[in-house]
Amino acid sequence: xxFKKVHPDFGIEIKDIKxxxxxxxxxxxxxxxxxxxxxxxxxxxxxxxxxxxxFAKNFGELEVTKPGTIGSxxxxxxxxxxxxxxxxxxxxxxxxxxxxANQQWHSDSSFKIHPAHASILNGRTxxxxxxxxxxxxxxxxxxxxxxxxxKQLDNLDAIHHFAHSRSKIDSSMVSQIELDKxxxxxxxxxxxxxxxxxKAVYFGSHTKSIKNLDGDESSKLLKxxxxxxxxxxxxxxxxxxxxxxxxxxxxxxxxxxxxxxVTEPRYLVRATVSxxxxxxxxx
Ligand SMILES: [Fe+2]
Numbered sequence: 538x539x540f541k542k543v544h545p546d547f548g549i550e551i552k553d554i555k556x557x558x559x560x561x562x563x564x565x566x567x568x569x570x571x572x573x574x575x576x577x578x579x580x581x582x583x584x585x586x587x588x589x590x591x592f593a594k595n596f597g598e599l600e601v602t603k604p605g606t607i608g609s610x611x612x613x614x615x616x617x618x619x620x621x622x623x624x625x626x627x628x629x630x631x632x633x634x635x636x637x638a639n640q641q642w643h644s645d646s647s648f649k650i651h652p653a654h655a656s657i658l659n660g661r662t663x664x665x666x667x668x669x670x671x672x673x674x675x676x677x678x679x680x681x682x683x684x685x686x687x688k689q690l691d692n693l694d695a696i697h698h699f700a701h702s703r704s705k706i707d708s709s710m711v712s713q714i715e716l717d718k719x720x721x722x723x724x725x726x727x728x729x730x731x732x733x734x735x736k737a738v739y740f741g742s743h744t745k746s747i748k749n750l751d752g753d754e755s756s757k758l759l760k761x762x763x764x765x766x767x768x769x770x771x772x773x774x775x776x777x778x779x780x781x782x783x784x785x786x787x788x789x790x791x792x793x794x795x796x797x798x799v800t801e802p803r804y805l806v807r808a809t810v811s812x813x814x815x816x817x818x819x820x
Contacts, residue, residue, distance in 0.1 A: 538566050544773040547674035547790075548576035555581075556782065557588040564595050567784075571596070571655065572732045575674055575786040578775065582659060582782035586613055586806065589659055589782075593808035596655040596784075600646065600809040604714045607632075614807040616658075618799060625802055631710055633799065638706045641742035642673065642766065642791040645809055648699040648719050648743040650819075653787040654812035662804040663777035668797030672773045673766050675737040676789050679727065682738070682765065689758075693726040694748040695740050696820060702742040722817040723748055728788045731814060737789040738762065766791065788812060 540549040549570060554563060556579065571577060584592075590612055593599060599612040607615035616639070618625055618632050626632050645653035658670075679687060698721040703711045726747070728739045740762060747755040774795070775783060785792060797803065 538563065538570075540570070542574075543576070543578060543775075544672075544674075546677045546771075547574055548578070548672065548773050549574045550578040550580070552580075554579055556592040557582075557584050559592065568595065571784060571786060572730065575676070575789045576672055576773070577784040579782040579784070580778065581780050583780045584659060584782070589613070589657065589806060589808050593655070593657045593810055596657070596810040598811050598813050600649075600653065600811045602809075604718065605712050606635075612808060614809065616803070616805040616807060618803045623802075625800060628799070634706050634710050636794060636803075638703055638710075638742070639794045640796065641702060641705065642763075642793045643702065643741035643743060644739065644787045644791055646787070646811075647724060647739070647741055648697045648702075648722060650722055650817045651811045651813055652697075652724065652815060652817070653809050654814075655784055655810040656787060656792075656807055657782065657784050657810070658805055658807045659782045660777040660779060660805050662802050663779055663781075664797040664801040664803050666798040666801065667795055668801075668803060669774045669776050669795040670783065671793050671795060672775070672785060673771050673791045674789060675739065675766075675791060676730075676735050677771060678762075678766055679736045679738045681771075686761075687727075687736075690726045690738060691736075693750070694723045695726050695744045696721050696723055696746050696748055697741075697743040697817070698722075698745045699743060701745040705742070721745060721820045723820060724815070724817045728815070730788065735789070739788070741791050788815070 602608040
């Protein structure tokens, strides 16, 4: 399988694969490359929802889309700035606020008991100005942190809460159903990949605080980590072409959207694989 690196430390672009015509051997290779490189870009994937779902199932059990998100109760998330009539929404619309919430560094579904494993995102209509998706490999971050901080993180857990990430945009955008369904959950701050044992730092916009640290210590450490990751050298910025398909590993990557010309239509479809091997605990 031919591929090229998209960043010196992680991520590849694979050529000559169509996920709707893929064979068993190619799937096995992609699964291996996913564990190794954490991010895979496939160009020109003009696919149906069903083809996207069939491909995603190779990575594991699919998430059921939560209430309050377009695609609720299906296995697809629709990320768009358009309303039901295909009209681009204004700044105050929930879809626009969701976009802004997703412009914070995060790992998908880290607020769930079973967080996300792989996200598989197909850009069906993508803005021409801005709108990149950025990625950071958190294995890389772990490797570059001081040993003393690595050791500290190895023994820490963090509290993730959906309402926390939304409160930074507009707390009224979280419904009572979402509050009831997603109480705070605890996950380790370092994830170890079960295949290759590589460690990755695990936190993001849903991380409210660090358990077992007092408020000040927790905020200080989270600020330190946030400052540390915001280094251009660690970031891969993906400028979308229509029909790109990106697969990333939420156990080892953070991502965020970038602002774009909001008068342009945007429509991306995501299938999300659940990390059923990882179980958080409720507070
Ligand atoms: Fe996301």
